[in-house]
Amino acid sequence: MASPVKVCVTGAAGQIGYSLVYMIGSGAVFGPNTPVSLHLLDIPPMMGALEGVCMEIADCALPCVRDVVPTADPAVAFNDIDAAFLVGAMPRKEGMERKDLLAANVKIFKVQGEALDKYAKKSVKVLVVGNPANTNALICSQYAPTIPKENFSAMTRLDQNRAQAQIAARLGVPVAEVKNCIIWGNHSSTQFPDVRHATVNGKPVYEAVNDDAWLMGDFISTVQKRGGAVIAARKLSSAMSAAKAACDHMSSWWNGTPDGQFVSMGVFSDGSYDTAPGVMFSFPVHIKDRKWSIVQGLPIDDFAKGKLEATGKELCEERDDAMSVCAAAQ
Known part of the structure; x- marks a missing residue:
């Protein structure tokens, strides 16, 4: 048997985690013949619920699941891992300013970045799902200086999947027939579905x-x-679709993209398409050998340029706010 892929899921007892750990354990991400070791991290008050999740994983009798490690200790959760799904984050509450949300999340992703830096493999692939995902990914990488910055990404695959589904529904075609939808910028209301x-x-x-x-x-x-719209209908935020998108994102990163196709990932901007460098900006990317590269040379019209500028401006403001919190915490 191959050695198991060691995978950490944070916020594992939460709604997204509940769907996500099953999908990872089913072989949907790393392959149906690849064993996985699940490291499940949550906060101490959630340990009872996490125990229930572990019981259900056992009861699923998933052939890919080699072992499950539930813990509230980042040192245990991130030890020697190959991949991380950082789902746990402070949710935005009614009346909360974005700056307050950033301040709360800086604390979480500082701890996790430091733990990744100290305990995870240097080749670890880190996907940040918890919002504000782009800036949380930036903060996490900031506190993991010995892990390459290209090993951190933020999830905009859910937005890509939503765009793809809207086009498929409009045309009455199977969703698989719609290819190369792009999400530019931030996973927020300023994103540009293109x-x-x-x-x-x-x-x-x-x-x-x-x-x-x-x-x-x-x-x-x-x-x-x-x-x-999902919250208004369900009275809860997207969970099943977010977990599916996280699996899609990591699967593409792990297994690569087909020739001629690209996917959207929040990655470090190098200034491509006149975007601000030093923020986590969603671009179309090709992936080969677990390395992404930004798709270059796509024509961008004035309409798109305006959209990219608006979402980039928001990301720069988030970054500056988050970095000021980091500086104050030193």
């Missing part, structure tokens, strides 16, 4: 849909506001 370079059955989406006003209006706002 289908200018997307295809459906090989045909440009703009030609297939033949409704530029919808594609540049309601389509974008629907994807941007989808999380809020």
